[in-house]
Amino acid sequence: MDNFHADVIVAGACPSGLMLAGELRLAGRSVVVLDRLAEPMQQSRALGFSAGTIEEFGQRGLLEKFGQLETIPFGHFGGLPIDYRIVEGGNFGVRGVPQSRTEAILLEWATGLGAEIRRGHEVVGMTQDEEGVVVEVGTADGVETLRAAYLVGCDGARSTVRKLAGIDFPGTSATIEMLMADVATNELRIRPTGEVGESGMVVVLPLGPQATRVVVFERGAGVRPTQDAPTFPEVAAAFQRVTGEDITGHKPLWTSYFTDGSRQASEYRKGRVLLAGDAAHIHLPIGAQGISAGVGDVVNLGWKLAAELDGHAPEGLLDTYHTERHPVGARIVANTLVQRSLYLGGPEMEPLRRLFGELVGIEAVRRHLVGLVTGLDIGYDMGEGGHPLLGRLLPDQDLLVGDEKSSTYELLTRGRPLLLNLRGGDALTEAAAGWADRVDVVAASRPDPAAPAADLLVRPDGYIAWVGIDGSTDGLATALERWFGSPTGN
Numbered sequence: 007m008d009n010f011h012a013d014v015i016v017a018g019a020c021p022s023g024l025m026l027a028g029e030l031r032l033a034g035r036s037v038v039v040l041d042r043l044a045e046p047m048q049q050s051r052a053l054g055f056s057a058g059t060i061e062e063f064g065q066r067g068l069l070e071k072f073g074q075l076e077t078i079p080f081g082h083f084g085g086l087p088i089d090y091r092i093v094e095g096g097n098f099g100v101r102g103v104p105q106s107r108t109e110a111i112l113l114e115w116a117t118g119l120g121a122e123i124r125r126g127h128e129v130v131g132m133t134q135d136e137e138g139v140v141v142e143v144g145t146a147d148g149v150e151t152l153r154a155a156y157l158v159g160c161d162g163a164r165s166t167v168r169k170l171a172g173i174d175f176p177g178t179s180a181t182i183e184m185l186m187a188d189v190a191t192n193e194l195r196i197r198p199t200g201e202v203g204e205s206g207m208v209v210v211l212p213l214g215p216q217a218t219r220v221v222v223f224e225r226g227a228g229v230r231p232t233q234d235a236p237t238f239p240e241v242a243a244a245f246q247r248v249t250g251e252d253i254t255g256h257k258p259l260w261t262s263y264f265t266d267g268s269r270q271a272s273e274y275r276k277g278r279v280l281l282a283g284d285a286a287h288i289h290l291p292i293g294a295q296g297i298s299a300g301v302g303d304v305v306n307l308g309w310k311l312a313a314e315l316d317g318h319a320p321e322g323l324l325d326t327y328h329t330e331r332h333p334v335g336a337r338i339v340a341n342t343l344v345q346r347s348l349y350l351g352g353p354e355m356e357p358l359r360r361l362f363g364e365l366v367g368i369e370a371v372r373r374h375l376v377g378l379v380t381g382l383d384i385g386y387d388m389g390e391g392g393h394p395l396l397g398r399l400l401p402d403q404d405l406l407v408g409d410e411k412s413s414t415y416e417l418l419t420r421g422r423p424l425l426l427n428l429r430g431g432d433a434l435t436e437a438a439a440g441w442a443d444r445v446d447v448v449a450a451s452r453p454d455p456a457a458p459a460a461d462l463l464v465r466p467d468g469y470i471a472w473v474g475i476d477g478s479t480d481g482l483a484t485a486l487e488r489w490f491g492s493p494t495g496n
Contacts, residue, residue, distance in 0.1 A: 022283030022300035023160035024112035029308025031119035032421035042128035050104035058381030084348025165285035177269030309466035318491035440493020
């Protein structure tokens with residue numbers, strides 16, 4: 007690999023691209039992130055992230071960088087109100103965190119770990135062979151060529167990487183459009199989860215002491231025949247037709263739009279090219295599922311790429327990126343389309359709304375819908391075993407490591423596999439000795455001595471790959487080899 011400019015080239019300095027860069031650097035792999043913009047974008051389409059992303063950021067010690075976070079306890083599914091606290095850690099998302107702030111925090115983290123960011127660099131061509139990828143990059147000084155072992159497209163809905171790789175993007179085209187504008191005022195009535203009327207729906211969100219975001223859907227307006235942002239007079243006129251309120255006297259700061267166009271890449275990996283984030287899936291932004299799905303993609307992908315590059319990945323490990331994350335993306339596309347119909351459909355949707363209203367009265371249904379939107383119900387196939395924790399995200403719990411206070415998430419900040427010995431003794435360490443170069447064995451206890459203890463093998467993305475009960479190590483070697491390769495010496 008001496009002729010490589012980096013182990014991995016990432017196209018797109020969005021939250022997904024920057025998070026992937028940090029994940030790769032935690033694993034000691036070199037990464038170059040290319041972004042076509044000369045400077046980071048200051049405007050923000052997304053204004054928060056979901057409960058699942060709170061957990062993923064927590065595992066990397068990133069939450070404290072955001073300061074005090076305000077979560078939204080009450081949310082909705084397709085306009086039907088639900089208390090998201092019905093599941094542990096549940097909420098409708100973090101409120102008031104612009105995407106630009108999230109990107110700035112991830113940029114500082116990734117570059118602090120040694121990631122290289124090249125701005126004003128756009129992927130314009132690509133070829134791959136059995137050993138790597140050659141990327142043609144357009145810059146202000148012309149086209150230059152870079153080579154890496156892998157290329158990951160985090161370059162958005164119109165992904166150049168996806169098109170160059172020849173990956174299909176099937177789905178449905180936009181049928182509705184939602185216009186938005188940030189305006190320099192705090193005088194508008196706030197409507198954080200939306201307000202639906204005969205003419206359409208509006209959302210009004212605070213952006214700070216002197217700024218507010220308005221989002222408006224006008225029923226029957228269709229989709230504009232352009233990809234250009236709407237003008238502020240267009241947004242204001244639509245807002246007035248739907249609400250009767252005049253916002254034309256306020257100063258616009260930014261305008262944009264989004265649609266219900268819903269598509270998903272047919273494959274997340276094609277040879278040495280992979281896709282993540284909006285390059286892999288697009289949908290109506292409801293419940294902060296877009297940014298959160300992208301972060302979830304790359305947390306799943308980063309350690310698998312690193313294992314391939316390190317040479318100890320078991321056969322087929324990188325293919326599990328598609329098999330694990332494609333179903334997650336498909337569920338998001340499906341649930342946002344259902345929510346669109348419930349929330350924004352006309353009178354013809356009223357029977358469906360009534361039926362869903364009855365279903366939401368059932369606790370099990372509410373739990374299912376909350377898990378669906380937050381991503382807290384994601385479970386991966388870890389093979390045989392019936393323990394309820396297997397394949398699920400490791401909960402954040404207080405621990406004692408020796409005499410020091412710690413937590414399950416603190417032990418994951420290095421991004422390494424973790425074998426958590428909660429029952430004591432040397433059996434786990436001995437059973438995992440062949441993987442000591444790539445799996446951290448940590449003996450810990452819970453502050454509450456009465457708490458039930460099970461030994462846990464945890465992947466770097468925080469998902470539990472093995473559960474040991476009653477001190478047994480049965481199945482541990484199989485799980486270690488399945489996810490982390492053959493033991494040293496074999």
